[in-house]
Amino acid sequence: MESATETTAADDRPQTPAPSEGARSRLRRRVLVGVLGGCLVLGGVLLFLPVLPGEQPARRPAPPGPAPGAQAHAAVRTGVAAALPDLVSLIDERETHLRKHPRDAQSWAVLGAAYVEQGRRTADAVRYPRAERALRTSLDVRPRGNAEALDGLAALANARRDFPAARDWAEAARELAPKRWTTYPLLIDAYTGLGDYKKARAALDTLMKLHSGPAVLGRAAAVYWEQGWREDAAAALSDAAAGASTPAEEAAWRERAGQLAWERGDLRTALRHFQQAVHLDPDQRAAQAGRGRTLAALGRSSEALSAYQAALAGQPLPQYVLELGELYESLRMTQKARVQYDLLRERVRLDTAGGVDQELLLGQFEADHGDPQTAVRRLRAEWRRQPGIAVADALGWALHRAGQDKEALKFAAIATDRAKGGGVRSAPYSYHLGMIEFGLKRYGPARRHLQEALRINPHFSPLHVPRARAALTQLGEPAMKDVPS
Incomplete structure (x- = not known):
């Protein structure tokens, strides 16, 4: 309870009149300006304060990336x-x-x-x-004017291995928009599949004038490899991987780099690239298959089988099925190999229903594991339709397996003769040529090409490497009369 003295003192204080509404608004604005000014001053002071040892400077949050x-x-x-x-x-x-x-x-x-x-x-x-x-x-x-759809149809035809259709769609897109750079990689793939390497190189030259970046470098690497420029191809892929904008894109270039390393017999480098690709993108199944191929060559068979199975779980390509079957066969697991070969035929049937041309793969399979005469028929038709060097090599090998070595030599030469487009340094191609020459009793060239195959990649096939070594043992050393003075 207040005393009388306190009450009187309170009543005797001068009374301040209540501020008007306008005065209250002005007062609020002054307070707000003062607070903001203080914040700005404080922010400026904090901005220039030194970072003490052991402290991390504050980082601004990164801007959100694009939606998936x-x-x-x-x-x-x-x-x-x-x-x-x-x-x-x-x-x-x-x-x-x-x-x-x-x-x-x-x-x-x-x-x-x-x-x-x-x-x-x-x-x-x-x-x-x-x-x-x-x-x-x-x-x-x-x-009219729909280059996007024409590009898409060209990409679809390339994916189906229908290279004549891919060429036609891509050339229509180029005619419509000659400076649209995304058409030229499609042209390169189509021309390569058709064995027209001069046009493929011309398309690459135009592409490199119109655009730069990882997509162009990756396409250039494929052309360089076909021409036998292995170091240029590897350098282009390394630059493409360094410039990739997403993990999935970098993984794709790493997988390609691994494939190039594998094809020149560099197992350690190949395995490193394949593992990096899988780490970047677990859905990169081509890299899983590459790991399987490389681990098998290193003698790590159990790991190789697991890698192939992982690849097939997400991307059951008939090519991977064939490789796994041949690995089982090399390990003398005959029944499991037959299961894979049966699966290959089923996968090819499904692909054919989707419009995919698997005649090349079927010809390769029949030549080694089925009926070579059937392989010859399939591959002759494929050669007439799209005469690339892969088809030339497969047809030459099928003719050899069917006992027709004289004609086989013509196609094997196309696949390995730089003047005819076969500039790529391929261990399987050299092996096929050497074995055909061996069958024709051309022992000097046979020895040279079999040695070349093992020099390019001494691990190119779990089935055919032992056969190449056996043939070289049978050929023996060259006779002194064959050595030039």
């Missing part, structure tokens, strides 16, 4: 590898959009290209008919 669908869109548009989850996001986005906007030609083209990439990464040929429908719908909606 946008990343995949950029990858698909430029022809580089996209992460599989990002592809799924892109496909979902475009399908949802097209249900509401079915006249969007560009979105149909993007959807078709995404289906192509998804089919390629998963070896699911069912995606290819979907891709074709989407791309043709894009052309129906916008029949």
